[in-house]
Amino acid sequence: MQQPHIKVQQVDTYCLVAGNPDRVPIIASYLENSQKIAEHRGLVAYRGVTPGTKTPVTVLTTGMGGPTTAIVIEEAYRAGARKVIRIGSCGSLVAGESYGIGSIYIPQGAVRAEGTSGQLVPMEVPAIATPALQQALLHSAKQMSIPCNEGLVVTSDIYYSPSGSKFEEYTPYGALCVEMESSVLFSFARFKDGMEAATILTSDGNLQEEQNIYDPNAPSHEETFNRAVEHTVKIVIATIDSLESH
Numbered sequence: 001m002q003q004p005h006i007k008v009q010q011v012d013t014y015c016l017v018a019g020n021p022d023r024v025p026i027i028a029s030y031l032e033n034s035q036k037i038a039e040h041r042g043l044v045a046y047r048g049v050t051p052g053t054k055t056p057v058t059v060l061t062t063g064m065g066g067p068t069t070a071i072v073i074e075e076a077y078r079a080g081a082r083k084v085i086r087i088g089s090c091g092s093l094v095a096g097e098s099y100g101i102g103s104i105y106i107p108q109g110a111v112r113a114e115g116t117s118g119q120l121v122p123m124e125v126p127a128i129a130t131p132a133l134q135q136a137l138l139h140s141a142k143q144m145s146i147p148c149n150e151g152l153v154v155t156s157d158i159y160y161s162p163s164g165s166k167f168e169e170y171t172p173y174g175a176l177c178v179e180m181e182s183s184v185l186f187s188f189a190r191f192k193d194g195m196e197a198a199t200i201l202t203s204d205g206n207l208q209e210e211q212n213i214y215d216p217n218a219p220s221h222e223e224t225f226n227r228a229v230e231h232t233v234k235i236v237i238a239t240i241d242s243l244e245s246h
Contacts, residue, residue, distance in 0.1 A: 003075035007038040008045050012056040014240050015081035017072065019088050019181055021061040023229070027087060028059045030233050043072065052241035062086075066116030066157060066184040073188050083133060083196045085236050086185055087229075090153060090177040090201040093167055095208040098149065099176065101221045102228035104235075105201040106137045107153040110183035111170050114157040117187035127155070127186035130196035133239075137200055140239040146231050151176035153201065155183035165207050177201060200236060202228045 002009045018024055024044045028034040031048025037058075038045040046059040060076060062069040073084065092099040109128040112118070117127060141148045152175045154167045159180065167178045182199040189197035204225050205212030213222040 003079050005041065005071050006043050006045055006060060006075045006079070007040040008058070008079055011060070011076045011079035011081040012047065012058040013080065013082045014055060014057045015076050015084045016057060016059045016236060017062045017069075017076070017084060017086050017185070018059070019062050019064050019069075021063075023087070024059050024061050026229070027233050030237055031057055031059075050237050050241050050244075053244040055240055055244045057240065062181060065180045066114045066155070069181045069184045070116050070120070070188075073185060077188070077192050077195060082194050084185060084189070085133070085137070085197070086182060086199040087232055087236060088179055088181060088199065088201050089204045089225075089229075090179040091212075092177050092203040092206040093154070093171050093208065094176055095206065098147070099203065100206055100209070101203055101211060101213060102224040103203045104141070104146065104148045104228055104232055105153060105177050105203070106134060106141065106148050106150060107176070107182065107199055107201070108134060108150050109152050110186050111152055111154040111175055112183045112187070113167075113170075114155050114180070114183060117184050120184070120187045121190050125187070125190060127183040127190070129186055129198045130189055133196045133198040136239045136243055137198055137235060140235045140242060144231075144235060144238065146235060149176055153182050153199065154178040156180055167207065177203060178207070200232045202232055
């Protein structure tokens with residue numbers, strides 16, 4: 001059955017998701033025999049196979065924020081997705097060289113500072129990445145000598161906050177970055193039978209240091225970010241091939 005929003009009948013067991021539709025063909029370009037299979041209401045879908053084990057992979061857009069992410073993940077699961085990895089961007093909440101633009105995060109879990117996941121599971125239930133999948137991503141990064149941070153990601157409903165950033169209040173508890181989708185993805189994996197979920201994120205700015213890739217006076221920031229995004233895609237594909245080779 002074709003899903004009403006992603007317009008795909010079948011999604012592969014391994015499903016990669018990105019908020020930015022422009023990132024989907026970039027991710028797919030690292031797969032072999034990749035091709036666009038759907039595009040509807042800004043939701044783009046590609047399919048290809050990994051270079052090593054030739055494992056089929058579907059790449060989908062979620063759009064920005066929890067509500068559209070919930071729609072896409074639900075339809076992807078109904079169509080066959082079971083191991084879902086978000087490849088996204090985030091803002092760093094901690095100052096320092098390890099948390100600058102282009103730093104990479106593979107969080108253990110998410111702070112549920114959003115409203116969507118509460119419609120899926122009680123707010124008392126933590127939003128945790130599937131440990132085996134999260135650790136597999138970390139292992140691949142280590143094998144490739146790409147430094148990554150763990151910790152927690154804050155998932156928020158709002159990008160432009162009228163009261164300024166309050167996300168730093170979570171840093172004493174292990175939060176290192178903020179974005180808008182991961183806690184919804186992790187919450188799905190808590191109640192969907194057989195589903196696993198993890199996230200790998202690239203920092204596009206540091207809230208403490210007031211730096212971001214949108215600064216017209218610092219074009220190198222965007223270059224640094226784009227290189228790091230490429231690293232995250234390579235980590236994910238290497239992880240899939242590693243998991244499927246055992």
